[in-house]
Amino acid sequence: MSPEHTGARDPGEPGTHPAPRTGRTARTAVLRTPGGGLSLRLDRRAALTGTCLLAVVLAAAVLLVGTGDYAVAPADVLRTLLGHGTAGQDFIVRQLRLPRVLVALLVGAALGMAGAAFQSVSRNPLGSPDVIGFGQGSAAGALLVIVVLHGSSLEVSAGAIAGGLLTGLAVYALAWQRGVHGYRLVLVGIGGSAILAAVNSYLLVKANFVDVARAVIWISGSLDGRGWEQVRPLLGCCAVLMPVLLAQGPALRITEMGDDAARALGVRVERVRLTAVLCAVLLTAAATAAAGPIAFVALTAPQLARRITRTPGVSLLPSALMGAALLVLADLAAQRAFGSGQVPVGVATGVLGGGYLLWLLVGERRAGRI
Numbered sequence: 001m002s003p004e005h006t007g008a009r010d011p012g013e014p015g016t017h018p019a020p021r022t023g024r025t026a027r028t029a030v031l032r033t034p035g036g037g038l039s040l041r042l043d044r045r046a047a048l049t050g051t052c053l054l055a056v057v058l059a060a061a062v063l064l065v066g067t068g069d070y071a072v073a074p075a076d077v078l079r080t081l082l083g084h085g086t087a088g089q090d091f092i093v094r095q096l097r098l099p100r101v102l103v104a105l106l107v108g109a110a111l112g113m114a115g116a117a118f119q120s121v122s123r124n125p126l127g128s129p130d131v132i133g134f135g136q137g138s139a140a141g142a143l144l145v146i147v148v149l150h151g152s153s154l155e156v157s158a159g160a161i162a163g164g165l166l167t168g169l170a171v172y173a174l175a176w177q178r179g180v181h182g183y184r185l186v187l188v189g190i191g192g193s194a195i196l197a198a199v200n201s202y203l204l205v206k207a208n209f210v211d212v213a214r215a216v217i218w219i220s221g222s223l224d225g226r227g228w229e230q231v232r233p234l235l236g237c238c239a240v241l242m243p244v245l246l247a248q249g250p251a252l253r254i255t256e257m258g259d260d261a262a263r264a265l266g267v268r269v270e271r272v273r274l275t276a277v278l279c280a281v282l283l284t285a286a287a288t289a290a291a292g293p294i295a296f297v298a299l300t301a302p303q304l305a306r307r308i309t310r311t312p313g314v315s316l317l318p319s320a321l322m323g324a325a326l327l328v329l330a331d332l333a334a335q336r337a338f339g340s341g342q343v344p345v346g347v348a349t350g351v352l353g354g355g356y357l358l359w360l361l362v363g364e365r366r367a368g369r370i
Contacts, residue, residue: 046309046318053305053321060328061105065097067335103226103290104331104345105324106234108297109242110287112323113316114280115298116305117245120252120314121273121280122185126361128299129284130353132189135295136196137167138288139219143200146215147207156218157233157289164285167192172277221292221346223331230290237286245279245316248272252314294346296353297323303356 066072070092072080079085080093115128122132129135141163145151151159171192175185200219204212251272255262262269284298301323305315308322327345334348 046311046315049305049309050318050321053318053325057105057321057325057328060325060332061101064101064104064328064332064335065093067332068092068097099227099231100223101328102231103234104223104327106231106238107287107291107294108301108324108327109320110234110238110283110323111294111298112301112305112326113242113245113320114283114287115300115323116302116314116316116319117248117252117276117280118298119302120256121276123256124186125303126299127186127189128302129280130296130299131193132171132186133193133196134164134168134171134189134281134284135288135293135298136193136200138164138285139293140196140199140203141166142218142289142292143203143215146218147203147211150211153229160289161282161285164281164288167196168277168281168284172274217344218292220344221294221349222344223291224344226291234286234290237282241279241283241286242320245276245283248276248279249314249316252276252316256314292344292346294327295350296356297326297349300353300356301326 062074062077066074066077072089072093076085076089077093080089081098085093111129118127118129118132119125121127138160141159141161142156144163145156145159149155149159171185171189174192175188177184204215207215251262251267254265254267255269255272287294302315302319304326305318305322309315309318311318327349330348330352331345334343334345337343
């Protein structure tokens, strides 16, 4: 039917305007290659939030590099990183403090992204490595190497990765019943975490004094003494696993609508979940191997990222940036408040994260979900 029959104006006529954009359309932009063969939808709010988080992370990292018994001003830190500092500043910044900060950034990003993947798979804000028990599994593997085998630092890291991976596969297998249900995964993980915590306590009781001192320092979650030997393998793990997990992001977002809807849209639900869980477990194990079990970063970072970006689904990259920001800021606060090396960063994140967990449980209870 022509426009004159309906009384409607043709969009090309003078005095007409295009239809107003909806709020969701106004928030997004589509990036296309010149040939139009590849397109990417970009959420403007998420992009702006990610940029702000990145700025916070970099600023906090510069402040953390300059914090310690020998304080270095932020301008001197930047000058030294660019290769224009004095010999003393170069040694302190590049050799002593930069590796520690890089470990903090990588560990926080790995835990944040892993937590987002677990919460998406379980569709539960409590579905994080801290609650499900993968951190306890990594700790059990490391303690076995320390207490039983008296292994080196490299062997302890390997034990942590093996323990986390075995725990993740065991929890996934036990939670499987024609698929993995969110609350079943969380409940099985909580039970496994309790068992592993008892195993870890038994290992500490039976160990000699030297091994106990070494194990307690490790399980507290600390960045002290971290060097380039921790940075390189952790960076390699993140460089391999994070792109794989990011590639699962669109499919994970679809699975949050329900298994039937996801299958109708062509998503291989269990394959996507298994890939996401495997990558998240390895990221958690690698982070734990580098810095020990850092509590509650994986739990809080995805929820905070989702709240500030206001995205309805999984936010993998913002969660990684939020995790890095939380860990660097927690370490900075611990050093500024108590002095360098006085409080492990795992203690600081545990105090802050424990309060957040209580608030989250109260909210879940009021919503009638627990």
